[in-house]
Amino acid sequence: MSKAIDLNAAPVLSVENLALRFKGAPANIIDGISFAVRPGETLCIVGESGCGKSVTALSLMGLLPRSVAQVMSGTAMFGDHDLLELSQRAMADLRGNTISMIFQEPMTSLNPSYRIGDQIAEVVLRHKSVTRAEARQRALQMLDRVKIPAASSRLDDYPHELSGGMRQRVMIAMALANDPAVLIADEPTTALDVTIQAQIIDLIEELQKETGTALVMITHDLGVVAEIADRVCVMYAGHMVEDGPVEAIFDDPQHPYTIGLMSSVPSVGPRSGRLAAIGGMVPAIDNMPSGCRFTPRCPFAQTNCAVSQPPLDELGPSHRAACHYAPLETVFPEAVFQEAGS
């Protein structure tokens, strides 16, 4: 899909070299995270559980107490503000206003004892100088925009009266009620059925086109990434291992983890033999490998991989990967010839 993104536009959110450490932890939970999103752009952060993608999102939203998650380095520039430096009070003025977030599980993110109309109106009242009636009007308008049928009669429903897909629509309505510049969506469709997921993704894309909101989408589903992303950032064990335009990531994957991840997903096309699995499992925070954190699971790992952490090297136009041996076929040519012959 061709979206009108001005590639020369200044990013609305620009994260530079972010590192966080949980109190008492022996290693940084995330380290060296850098990305930027422009107005109207969709950045997908991909990775498996424990890779730090949600922690990244929560820290940007100021939802991790600084006493627990210490910022070790980095900046997160949002307009003139560094989100990592803002006071709780200043952050509260931004949150839900110019930067907002939707979560994976809409049931636990909505307050079960308030009507959905009031919950949406609350967000508007908190940030805009409007009357209650105006806020309620805005809530109704938002429910309409997220295509909840018979919105006016739904305004006074409680969350439990809605299906999972409808609840996620309400969450989106709430997140977009103040026309934020940045929307962070943490696995917004993971808990939903595939046909409902298609509806929600379609809705997010449509609203984004209307409003020009920059979207940071966190997901583990490569299908969703391929569907929605402009740029992709692949994370593994708290490190960024690869980032680039979505076409480059899928057509020219460079990091062994990206390659392994893609080849371990079954295809919906005809079966092409056994899945290539990545052996082993994600390391625990108290047992982080030195050097490149993927080393113990990497079929290409050499001795120096465990020693030095590879930098994110530019391998194509705005396409970077953190591997000492990318592109792999130039370093391990013998296997390619065998494979091509068979």
Next chain:
Amino acid sequence: MRPPTRDRIIETRALTKRFTSSKGLFGRSVSVSAVNDVSLDIRRGETFSIVGESGCGKSTLARLLVRLLPASEGAVLYEGNDISSLSEPEMRRLRKDLQFVFQDPFSSLNPRMTVGALIEEPMKVHTSLSRKERRLKVADLLTKVGLRAAFANRYPHEFSGGQRQRIGIARALASGPKVIVGDEPVSALDVSVQAQVINLLEDLKAEFDLTLVLIAHDLAVIRHMSDRIAVMYLGEIVELAPNDPLYDKPLHPYTQALMRAIPIASPHGRSMDVSLTGDVPSPLAPPSGCRFHPRCPHATSLCGTEKPALAEAADARMVACHHWEKIAENSQGSVREPPRSENAEKRFALFRERSQRQEPVTAATETQIKLSERSHNNA
């Protein structure tokens, strides 16, 4: 009694499961048919999958197949014998053959039992193996599922999700079953670990001559693993077909909509399509006639009044739709994945080759070595 050599290992006949819930203190009870009039047969040695969205009754059906739930109506035949009329002791003997792997590896293992005891338990119930033989078999099974024999002394909480699922699988294998029913056995796992468990299930199926019944919602996993697939909607089977034909040319409008909603892992194939609007209706008040008709783009007045039977279509396929022939003419549901780029293919092949070369040095073989050393010393 038993008819000679049958290729059907499990059959269901007009299987129905109703749950009743009383509404309020004095309210009348409401009944939901979670599974409604399902007849299917599962062939020996195949991987049979049941797919559908949440609330379609697929997990209930899976439990009915092995009588973890009693049926309200209809029959389940295992090797030609109706298991719904068996007494509890008879059923317990049959459980040796019919095992179940649950979705959530965190809640399905008793946290107070060691892994060894968990895997040993079915052998105590179902076999006459001595204690020593059981211990050896536990070690063997742990190795088979890619864990270390030494893990037998640990507790479930010490393991990751993927490892726990392996333990659940080892436990299911312990009694020497013929059928394993897996209710979303890989959906709680991360992608890379999911691939490991999928490969493991396929290996074990071949090694132990198993029949696999899989319940899943992930259409890519089902495509990868299944021989035949049943698609369920609101408690009923709407389509039943072999794998490739189903994905190449889905016949039922619901299957078509499902296929079109799959996000394809290629930025060049952005084709995901919102063809289904609205939500699944409440099973408390299922629509009349064809249960799919309120959401179906092809519905006619006939669909609202008359329920279509699951009937034979071409090529060993079954479909429950009044209009499938007309719809099939311009079927748009087929799933096409654009070809990968050359670079991607090259590196995938490289990754596969290198990781296979590495596979021999996994934990599994490590234990094999240890075990053979041990038996060497004993001898």
